[in-house]
Amino acid sequence: MKLSTKFNELSSRNEAALLAYVCAGDPNIEATPAIVDALIKGGADIIELGLPFSDPVADGPTIQEASERALEAGMDPDRYFELVASLDVDVPLVCMTYYNLIFQRGLDKFVTDCVNSGISGLIVPDLPAEESEDLARSCSTNGVDLIFLIAPVTTDERIKMLLEKSSGFVYIVSRLGVTGARSDVTDATAQILSRVKTDIPKAVGFGISNGEQASKVVAAGADGVIVGSAFVDIIASGDNVNERLEELAHDIKSGCKVD
Amino acid sequence: MSGPKYGKYGGQFVPEILMPALEELEEGYERYKNDPEFLKELDYYLKDFAGRETPLYHAKNMSKRYGVKIYLKREDLVHGGAHKLNNTIGQALLAKYMGKTRLVAETGAGQHGTATAMAGTNMGFQTHVYMGAKDTVRQRMNVYRMELMGAEVHPVESGSKTLKDAINEALRDWVSNVEDTHYLIGSVVGPHPYPMMVRDFQSVIGKEVKQQIMEKEGRYPDSIVACTGGGSNAMGIFHSFIEEKDVKLVAVEAGGSGMKYTKGAALHSASLSVGEEGVLQGACTRILQDKHGQILESSSVSAGLDYSGVGPELAHLSDIGRLTPRVANDDMALKAFHELSLMEGIIPALESSHAVAHVMEAAESGELGELVVINLSGRGDKDLEAVRKIDRGE
Numbered sequence: 204m205k206l207s208t209k210f211n212e213l214s215s216r217n218e219a220a221l222l223a224y225v226c227a228g229d230p231n232i233e234a235t236p237a238i239v240d241a242l243i244k245g246g247a248d249i250i251e252l253g254l255p256f257s258d259p260v261a262d263g264p265t266i267q268e269a270s271e272r273a274l275e276a277g278m279d280p281d282r283y284f285e286l287v288a289s290l291d292v293d294v295p296l297v298c299m300t301y302y303n304l305i306f307q308r309g310l311d312k313f314v315t316d317c318v319n320s321g322i323s324g325l326i327v328p329d330l331p332a333e334e335s336e337d338l339a340r341s342c343s344t345n346g347v348d349l350i351f352l353i354a355p356v357t358t359d360e361r362i363k364m365l366l367e368k369s370s371g372f373v374y375i376v377s378r379l380g381v382t383g384a385r386s387d388v389t390d391a392t393a394q395i396l397s398r399v400k401t402d403i404p405k406a407v408g409f410g411i412s413n414g415e416q417a418s419k420v421v422a423a424g425a426d427g428v429i430v431g432s433a434f435v436d437i438i439a440s441g442d443n444v445n446e447r448l449e450e451l452a453h454d455i456k457s458g459c460k461v462d
Numbered sequence: 463m464s465g466p467k468y469g470k471y472g473g474q475f476v477p478e479i480l481m482p483a484l485e486e487l488e489e490g491y492e493r494y495k496n497d498p499e500f501l502k503e504l505d506y507y508l509k510d511f512a513g514r515e516t517p518l519y520h521a522k523n524m525s526k527r528y529g530v531k532i533y534l535k536r537e538d539l540v541h542g543g544a545h546k547l548n549n550t551i552g553q554a555l556l557a558k559y560m561g562k563t564r565l566v567a568e569t570g571a572g573q574h575g576t577a578t579a580m581a582g583t584n585m586g587f588q589t590h591v592y593m594g595a596k597d598t599v600r601q602r603m604n605v606y607r608m609e610l611m612g613a614e615v616h617p618v619e620s621g622s623k624t625l626k627d628a629i630n631e632a633l634r635d636w637v638s639n640v641e642d643t644h645y646l647i648g649s650v651v652g653p654h655p656y657p658m659m660v661r662d663f664q665s666v667i668g669k670e671v672k673q674q675i676m677e678k679e680g681r682y683p684d685s686i687v688a689c690t691g692g693g694s695n696a697m698g699i700f701h702s703f704i705e706e707k708d709v710k711l712v713a714v715e716a717g718g719s720g721m722k723y724t725k726g727a728a729l730h731s732a733s734l735s736v737g738e739e740g741v742l743q744g745a746c747t748r749i750l751q752d753k754h755g756q757i758l759e760s761s762s763v764s765a766g767l768d769y770s771g772v773g774p775e776l777a778h779l780s781d782i783g784r785l786t787p788r789v790a791n792d793d794m795a796l797k798a799f800h801e802l803s804l805m806e807g808i809i810p811a812l813e814s815s816h817a818v819a820h821v822m823e824a825a826e827s828g829e830l831g832e833l834v835v836i837n838l839s840g841r842g843d844k845d846l847e848a849v850r851k852i853d854r855g856e
């Protein structure tokens with residue numbers, strides 16, 4: 204499913220989207236389908252599946268360790284696309300990974316593998332707009348959304364440039380730093396949301412871990428919330444994982460409904 | 463495209479959060495690099511604090527033994543015991559002019575961390591050094607040295623717990639604190655403008671050599687040999703000679719315990735010699751990686767050369783044939799460490815021992831010509847404990 208279709212459908216119901224991130228292959232390759240199902244059952248509207256990289260500089264310890272577990276379990280790009288193709292889901296899937304894995308596979312091959320396995324969007328946190336021309340071309344030829352990040356320190360000038368290149372949604376980074384669950388959602392979030400003026404859906408990520416935070420972010424104008432580390436923490440605990448994932452997704456999703 | 467590339471290498475492959483900081487740094491550097499006041503202060507620090515200029519020493523015993531005339535550029539005599547301070551003085555001063563109050567740095571063996579602590583505390587910065595947990599144990603004394611000079615040392619427990627992971631962690635710190643913090647990177651690696659800026663600050667080495675060799679020999683050397691981890695001492699001595707096409711430039715990488723691979727790791731650190739094009743820690747360069755693009759851990763007896771990437775400009779100079787990459791393995795470096803100590807009364811750093819080892823191996827074949835300059839990038843005091851252990855078979 205296209206990302207825009209999903210966002211349109213939700214906004215007609217007055218709902219913001221829950222984008223749930225997990226790392227594919229964490230803690231092992233066989234576990235991922237059930238994890239994805241649990242998230243969707245709990246209310247996730249879009250699934251972001253991380254393709255693990257050895258040196259994830261934009262991620263905090265939680266996702267870093269998830270990447271290590273997945274790599275240790277044998278996850279690699281070939282297995283990743285096989286796994287994604289085997290998922291039986293009716294929500295949009297987004298691939299999140301680092302540029303070197305795309306570069307080594309070959310840009311066109313990576314993007315067509317995305318299309319063939321059912322991925323509709325791509326997030327590459329270490330690829331700023333300035334370096335993205337070739338990948339953007341390949342994505343647009345193949346109908347895959349290339350999603351860019353906008354941070355509190357991003358200037359208005361850069362925001363304009365990034366919006367021109369964006370499709371699917373824009374990823375608003377709520378605060379400085381790396382990924383990781385936090386208890387605070389700051390004023391910076393509201394500020395950055397108000398600075399990004401666009402019709403493209405705005406999804407806010409970094410640090411959101413419960414329904415209360417989600418509802419604040421949605422009230423501040425977000426069309427979606429992105430939650431990763433809080434889910435990954437549950438996976439890492441190994442304790443009653445799928446049930447707790449579903450519960451947490453349900454809690455966060457309840458904060459996404461605008462009444 | 464962002465910033466100049468070196469052929470197909472270089473660039474700025476960093477999270478969006480860092481793009482404004484890189485822009486600011488680039489502007490700051492362009493603004494101050496020719497500013498008379500900045501240059502005067504830089505000069506003062508290099509002379510009175512670092513102890514420049516360093517001698518170009520005719521190693522007469524080694525020359526006699528190997529049948530070519532060999533000079534050592536004595537960066538081992540720089541304050542702190544290595545060339546690293548040339549760069550940290552430059553960047554810390556720039557950060558001061560730009561109004562930053564906090565420095566973060568990565569370090570492998572602790573040399574760059576120490577040099578950052580020196581410049582940092584002297585210029586009034588709060589200094590944070592990230593160091594792989596494995597390295598903090600291997601290099602306990604360097605941790606203490608940094609702490610004595612007021613730096614806070616953070617052991618990094620992620621990944622392989624070595625230099626590559628320390629860089630990742632320093633980047634994460636920078637991402638979280640970009641507004642008041644300067645990331646003081648220790649080699650000619652990372653996103654633009656770092657490779658250019660670090661090269662410029664280190665190029666004082668080659669500028670001095672150019673003058674000194676003219677005074678002593680009335681001509682340029684036939685070849686210049688430097689060890690290469692990230693490549694800062696190499697680019698520092700090479701830069702002024704790139705246009706002098708008759709001067710052969712040799713970059714010696716760590717061959718470790720063999721040019722082989724095990725699962726997830728290389729037994730060497732020879733990214734320039736056998737690595738492939740890829741993107742690591744902000745730049746497109748040659749890196750050690752598997753077929754999928756996962757970064758391989760590197761290996762070397764010398765912590766300072768133990769890195770999976772290399773500066774993008776070196777990768778380019780190698781591609782166009784202006785630079786010759788060579789490899790010296792652990793055993794050769796250890797032998798050179800002992801031999802130079804005995805012959806000249808100069809104990810080289812294990813990193814620099816790789817450059818010395820290559821000259822010992824290659825001089826007699828004539829491929830280095832008659833007149834050779836070795837960049838003796840550091841002194842070996844920091845390596846005594848490690849070498850002694852190896853000698854005793856521990």
Ligand SMILES: Cc1ncc(COP(=O)(O)O)c(C=O)c1O
Binds near residue numbers: 692840841
């Ligand atoms: C004495 C010495 N030489 C060389 C290096 C390698 O760095 P580069 O290749 O950037 O000169 C180091 C790094 O710690 C060092 O301490």
